[in-house]
Amino acid sequence: MGEIRARRISPAFRRALLDPVLKDMTPLAGAAGRATGSLVESVRRAALTAAAGWQLVMALATFASLGLAGWPLMAAQLCLGAASLLAAWRSVPAPAIPIGMTLVALWGFLAGGDIDSTVVFASCWEMNFAGCVAGLLLLRRSTVPLIILMALASCTTMLLARPGWGFQFPIAVVVTQTSIIVAVRVGLAWLLRLANDADAEAAVVEDAKRRTEIARRKSVQLAEETRVLHDTAINTLGAIANGGAGVADQQQVRDQCARDVLLLSGLHGERPFVEHAGLRGMFEQQRLPVARTGLEDEALEHLEKMLTASVTGAVVGCVREAVTNAAKHSGADLVRIDATESDGRLVITVQDSGSGFAGPAPGGRGIESSIVRRAADNGFQAGVASSPGAGTTVTLTVALQPESAEWFRRPVGFLHHKTGELWGLGVTAVSVILTLGGGTDHYLALYPMIGVMALAWFASRSPRLRRTGLLLHALLIAATCAVFFLSAAATAFGQDGVVHWQALAPTGPFILLLSLRTGRNGPLWGAVAWAVLVTAMAVTIYPSSGAGGQILIIAACVGLGFSAVWARFQHLVEELSEEASRSQHLAFVANLRTELATAARLGYQRWLGAGLESAVQLLQEIADGGRPAHEPSTRERCGTEELYLRQLVQISPELVHLSRALMPTLKNARDHGVELALRLGGTDVADEEAAGAVAREVYRGISGTPPGGALTASLFPMGDSLQLTLIGPGVAPPEDPAGPSRYEQLGAVNLLELRYPQSPVMAG
Amino acid sequence: MTWINEEDGRVNGGLKARWRVAIVEDHLLQRNRTEELVTRGEDFDIVFSGSSAPEFVTWVRAAPPGQWPHLLLLDLMVDRAPSVDVELVKALLKTGLRIVVISALASPPLTRSIIRAGVTGVVGKRDSEEDIVKAIRAVLRGEDWMxxxxxxxxxxxxxxxxxxxxxxxxxxxxxxxxxxxxxxxxxxxxxxxxxxxxxxxxxxxxxxxFMVRSKLDFGRIAWSDGYLDATPRRAP
CATH class of the missing domain: 1.10.10 (Arc Repressor Mutant, subunit A)
Structure with a gap:
């Protein structure tokens, strides 16, 4: 027995971590859609504006270190700042800014002379930010090697030009740059995928809205065409019912009836083809007769909601291909298609009892490309089993909760928490590496600093502390301040080995604080506490070391600035997620409306078909001469049929809830000999439940009316709701009205008024 | 000023007026019955009876003014052909022609658009003969019939x-x-x-x-014939 199996290989970690580093990200950024476009643009502008701002800090740091003698460097920094600003609003070659920043940083290293000078410290971060800006602006695969090469070039330049600085600092530059570019690309790819997803959802909404509009227009068109076509039968029946000159010429009446029968029979036979775009499309086969078993249409429609449009299309395509193969090669005269659901999977088998084959599927049958590969591409399994003489069975197994429920669709709070944890852990790990690598560590401050960072990380994971909220906030704020203080202490408060200052270390606990998302006050108080600490430390240090004070402030700017950017991105993620979520909801509503409109249209056609049958039969009897048109019984019967048919066509299929619920009441009334006048406007009730309640009242009215009696049921807007008005001698008081009601006896007739919620969508 | 005696149909207290009526109805049996109804009224003359509105317009273009009808009995829907054009109805009303729609009322949207176009008399084909004649007279008097x-x-x-x-x-x-x-x-x-x-x-x-109507550009309706020159009809 030949068997082919296919499995989808799509590890999430590869997509999340490796692809951003190894693959070109321009397709992600270039995807059509508003969210992606605005994300790319806002990231570009934010990066370039931040780069411009940092050049100002650089110029101040240069002035502080070199005074007016540093004017060429300051001029270069300010020019670069201006170019960055220009690039934020105008088209400037993207690589120019990060390359310029790297060159300015190198110049700063060389001009600064002293490794502990303010300008060297600022240049360190200029280089780091150059990596960030490159990661945000340059999306090609070549960016990662480019940044590493630039870092190596800088490293070599420093080793050659400043041998006295030793090996540690240049190597740290390479390690830091590599880490930055990887982290930025991973984060940006995540954001872009989120934006792509929001755009995809928006596209689904647009598509759903378009289909809804098409369904609505189809309904309107169908209703109007049907009305025109049925008008002739209504007219003939009405003319006969009226009697007089209309039926004076018996031959003329018979000719008219015969003509109508011919026309209406043709219409009845011309049932419009309803194309099923969904799973039901797999049973529409032209090549071979299909024996269908398993799930009914309604069940398939329900399951379809759990699949994406592309998966549904692929399933239908696979089934059609299997049937085509059976028709072409098996010699079978029938194919069986079975659809079942079990364990959260939809299983479809296509089976023929033809010749079958042994071993692997013979080439040219499309099994590999059109079934197996198509299934694999769309994330479901396709199995083909065959043996000579026993036919071929194609089995499709489709998970109803597919993997396409992307990890990034989880609640935003969860994502913030996870990314915050990841950053907290990552920055602590980098601190450990830098400390073990021999970074400057006065007072052995780095060890307690790492301890505090680790403690903050563990605390943020504690469910008990997370529940208390305030305590955890206070703890993380204290940890942020402590880490900043200790990182400063490790460089003798900006006076020794400042290039080793781990200025991002305080962002570990601070970003954990941001990721709590239990209110804005925590991060705000944290930022205030951090700023107060920095001010206090700078004021204390400045009298003894001006450079130390300046470096301290720059280090704080780095940490606080990074945290501000992080918060901004968090906000961006929230916006994108909300947009995607909103789009999903809108798509669901639009799809639901389309389904309802389609169901209403089908029901409308079914009822009209059924209503027409008895009219055609009556007209046929008159045309054949079996029923003389002038006889009272014929006229009465024609009157009944005319009223029934006219009321059927007056109900708009746009009333998706009411039309389905109320069309059967007309037949019920006719069967009971009750003359029911049903008057509906262009406004539907809010839901099926309300439509059912309306129908129940009408049925109650019909059953209370004696044969030959009359009942009028109308449903018109009154204020904000729809009012059902029942008028007739047999109308009884309401039994258990859900809303406001009124019952009154008006002489020969009784009046009952009931209110129902109306649909916000109006029929035309 | 023209006034008509409702009882005997006399104009301004003078001789009994005769009203010229045109019928547009595609359904043969219904047309027979409508003709019968109209001829029962002693003061009505049928000047045209045809199956479509374009046929009526062609006839009226060629007819001398003395033959132009005061009132048109119009069926809205035509078998296997486009229904009555609302724009045409508006143009006809603008000339002063009075219109009573006599219809199976199978299409609420179409009937609504006709009412909104300014047609004041709409009757159902299953309405009683008495009601239909009353509606015709009410519209001739310039009244609504609801x-x-x-x-x-x-x-x-x-x-x-x-x-x-x-x-x-x-x-x-x-x-x-x-x-x-x-x-x-x-x-x-x-x-x-x-x-x-x-x-x-x-x-x-x-x-x-009317507010909807007044926004329409009647000029784009390509009727250059005298009948559709917006000159109000006058009672006989």
Whole structure:
């Protein structure tokens, strides 16, 4: 027995971590859609504006270190700042800014002379930010090697030009740059995928809205065409019912009836083809007769909601291909298609009892490309089993909760928490590496600093502390301040080995604080506490070391600035997620409306078909001469049929809830000999439940009316709701009205008024 | 000023007027019956009876002014062909021709658009002969003719104008099949008051329709013939 199996290989970690580093990200950024476009643009502008701002800090740091003698460097920094600003609003070659920043940083290293000078410290971060800006602006695969090469070039330049600085600092530059570019690309790819997803959802909404509009227009068109076509039968029946000159010429009446029968029979036979775009499309086969078993249409429609449009299309395509193969090669005269659901999977088998084959599927049958590969591409399994003489069975197994429920669709709070944890852990790990690598560590401050960072990380994971909220906030704020203080202490408060200052270390606990998302006050108080600490430390240090004070402030700017950017991105993620979520909801509503409109249209056609049958039969009897048109019984019967048919066509299929619920009441009334006048406007009730309640009242009215009696049921807007008005001698008081009601006896007739919620969508 | 005696059809107290009536009805049996109804009225002359509106327009273009009808009895829907053009109805009304739509009322949207176009008389083919003749005379007098079924079209119009609570209630009750007297009883008001509510509804609906009408560019309707030159018809 030949068997082919296919499995989808799509590890999430590869997509999340490796692809951003190894693959070109321009397709992600270039995807059509508003969210992606605005994300790319806002990231570009934010990066370039931040780069411009940092050049100002650089110029101040240069002035502080070199005074007016540093004017060429300051001029270069300010020019670069201006170019960055220009690039934020105008088209400037993207690589120019990060390359310029790297060159300015190198110049700063060389001009600064002293490794502990303010300008060297600022240049360190200029280089780091150059990596960030490159990661945000340059999306090609070549960016990662480019940044590493630039870092190596800088490293070599420093080793050659400043041998006295030793090996540690240049190597740290390479390690830091590599880490930055990887982290930025991973984060940006995540954001872009989120934006792509929001755009995809928006596209689904647009598509759903378009289909809804098409369904609505189809309904309107169908209703109007049907009305025109049925008008002739209504007219003939009405003319006969009226009697007089209309039926004076018996031959003329018979000719008219015969003509109508011919026309209406043709219409009845011309049932419009309803194309099923969904799973039901797999049973529409032209090549071979299909024996269908398993799930009914309604069940398939329900399951379809759990699949994406592309998966549904692929399933239908696979089934059609299997049937085509059976028709072409098996010699079978029938194919069986079975659809079942079990364990959260939809299983479809296509089976023929033809010749079958042994071993692997013979080439040219499309099994590999059109079934197996198509299934694999769309994330479901396709199995083909065959043996000579026993036919071929194609089995499709489709998970109803597919993997396409992307990890990034989880609640935003969860994502913030996870990314915050990841950053907290990552920055602590980098601190450990830098400390073990021999970074400057006065007072052995780095060890307690790492301890505090680790403690903050563990605390943020504690469910008990997370529940208390305030305590955890206070703890993380204290940890942020402590880490900043200790990182400063490790460089003798900006006076020794400042290039080793781990200025991002305080962002570990601070970003954990941001990721709590239990209110804005925590991060705000944290930022205030951090700023107060920095001010206090700078004021204390400045009298003894001006450079130390300046470096301290720059280090704080780095940490606080990074945290501000992080918060901004968090906000961006929230916006994108909300947009995607909103789009999903809108798509669901639009799809639901389309389904309802389609169901209403089908029901409308079914009822009209059924209503027409008895009219055609009556007209046929008159045309054949079996029923003389002038006889009272014929006229009465024609009157009944005319009223029934006219009321059927007056109900708009746009009333998706009411039309389905109320069309059967007309037949019920006719069967009971009750003359029911049903008057509906262009406004539907809010839901099926309300439509059912309306129908129940009408049925109650019909059953209370004696044969030959009359009942009028109308449903018109009154204020904000729809009012059902029942008028007739047999109308009884309401039994258990859900809303406001009124019952009154008006002489020969009784009046009952009931209110129902109306649909916000109006029929035309 | 022209006034017509409702009882005997005399104009300005003088000789009994004769009204020229045209019939457009594609259904042969229905046309026979409509012709019968009209000829029963002693003061009506049928000047045209055909199966489509374009046929009528062609005829009227060629007819001498003395043959032009005062009133057109018009069926809205035509078998296997486009229904009556609302624009044409508007253009005909603008000339002063009075129109009574006599229809199976199978299409609420089409009938609503005709009412909004300014047609004041709409009757159902299953209405009683007496009611149809009354409707014709009312329209010739320049009055509205509103049946319960027509009221239901207004009540069910999603774009109907804003009504007061009492007007809305009177409309819904009348449109639901109560007689004017029963509407008055249900609302605990007098018959005249109930009628006033309904008159106001008609007025609001018609003025809403007029507002829509007045925005239309009649010039784009390519009728250069004298009949459609917007000269109001005069009573005989």
């Amino acid at each position: 049946t319960s079924e027509v009221a239901s079209l207004i009540a069910g119009d999603p774009d109907r104008p804003a009504l007061s609570i009492q007007e809305e209630r009177a409309l819904v009750l009348y449109a639901s099949g109560l007689t004017l007297e029963q509407v008055a009883t249900a609302m605990n008001v007098g018959r005249e008051t109930a009628k006033q509510y309904l008159d106001r509804v008609k007025k609001k609906y018609a003025s809403a329709g």
